[in-house]
Amino acid sequence: MINLSGKTALVTGSTRGIGKATAYRLSEAGAKVVVTGRSEDRAREVAKEISDSTGNEVFSVALDIGSKESIEEALKRVNEEVGGVDILVNNAGINRDTLFIRMKYEDWDEIIRVNLTGTFLITQLVVKGMLKKKWGRVINMSSVVAFIGNVGQANYSAAKAGLVGFTKTLAKELAPRNITVNAIAPGFIETDMTENLPEEIKQGFLNQIPMNRFGKSEDVANVVLFLASDLSSYITGEVIHVNGGLF
Numbered sequence: 001m002i003n004l005s006g007k008t009a010l011v012t013g014s015t016r017g018i019g020k021a022t023a024y025r026l027s028e029a030g031a032k033v034v035v036t037g038r039s040e041d042r043a044r045e046v047a048k049e050i051s052d053s054t055g056n057e058v059f060s061v062a063l064d065i066g067s068k069e070s071i072e073e074a075l076k077r078v079n080e081e082v083g084g085v086d087i088l089v090n091n092a093g094i095n096r097d098t099l100f101i102r103m104k105y106e107d108w109d110e111i112i113r114v115n116l117t118g119t120f121l122i123t124q125l126v127v128k129g130m131l132k133k134k135w136g137r138v139i140n141m142s143s144v145v146a147f148i149g150n151v152g153q154a155n156y157s158a159a160k161a162g163l164v165g166f167t168k169t170l171a172k173e174l175a176p177r178n179i180t181v182n183a184i185a186p187g188f189i190e191t192d193m194t195e196n197l198p199e200e201i202k203q204g205f206l207n208q209i210p211m212n213r214f215g216k217s218e219d220v221a222n223v224v225l226f227l228a229s230d231l232s233s234y235i236t237g238e239v240i241h242v243n244g245g246l247f
């Protein structure tokens with residue numbers, strides 16, 4: 001039912017986890033996907049894996065979302081080699097958890113730079129092309145902790161809450177040009193990011209999830225697919241929660 005052929009989708013941080021599952025879904029739906037990651041080799045490897053599986057063209061480019069130069073360089077390549085981006089999934093994100101009282105300036109600064117400023121920079125470059133085409137989809141990966149907070153994540157939850165404000169404002173500015181901007185707030189999803197959490201912390205989360213299971217990357221990727229498609233064309237400025245009832 002969802003057919004994205006003719007559209008190009010760029011997913012930041014798509015060499016593993018939610019980003020990789022998203023790249024798969026979009027490619028399965030026929031989009032020309034650009035897999036990005038800090039390592040060019042790894043991005044190429046994942047692009048080949050997806051393309052071999054879906055039979056659709058998948059490009060790869062090195063992109064460090066924490067670096068303005070890297071973002072500019074990557075977008076230049078994408079514009080030249082692939083011809084612009086119709087669907088932008090701002091997925092890349094990191095955490096550096098520590099209690100607020102012990103949080104160093106560097107812990108704060110890096111998380112804001114990678115999780116929030118990087119999204120501002122890449123979105124501004126990509127939206128220029130969308131404005132010309134009068135069609136676009138921007139999907140930002142927030143988090144449930146933007147809404148409920150989490151001990152040890154003052155930096156991360158502030159960045160993820162920042163993405164919500166960013167999403168809502170951009171949605172208003174870009175709606176007249178047929179560009180939708182939405183956010184997804186995943187709860188606890190089983191990926192490398194959550195794998196190394198202590199068992200008691202995981203159990204604590206599990207106890208609060210009415211569905212009594214952690215989410216899978218595909219649970220989030222399916223919502224990205226919907227938001228990227230024409231099925232969601234009247235939805236903008238929204239946050240869709242994917243958390244098994246946690247919030």
Ligand code: NAI
Nearest residue numbers: 013017018064065066091092093143186188189191192193
């Ligand atoms: P992950 O750690 O498995 O994947 C993150 C991806 O971002 C990786 O491919 C990594 O290489 C990439 N990345 C990290 N720093 C980067 C940089 N400077 N430049 C480019 N790429 C970079 O994490 P996961 O779980 O797949 O997370 C994806 C997004 O979902 C993140 O924004 C995360 O904050 C968010 N999220 C995850 C949740 C979870 O429970 N796993 C819950 C809520 C939000």
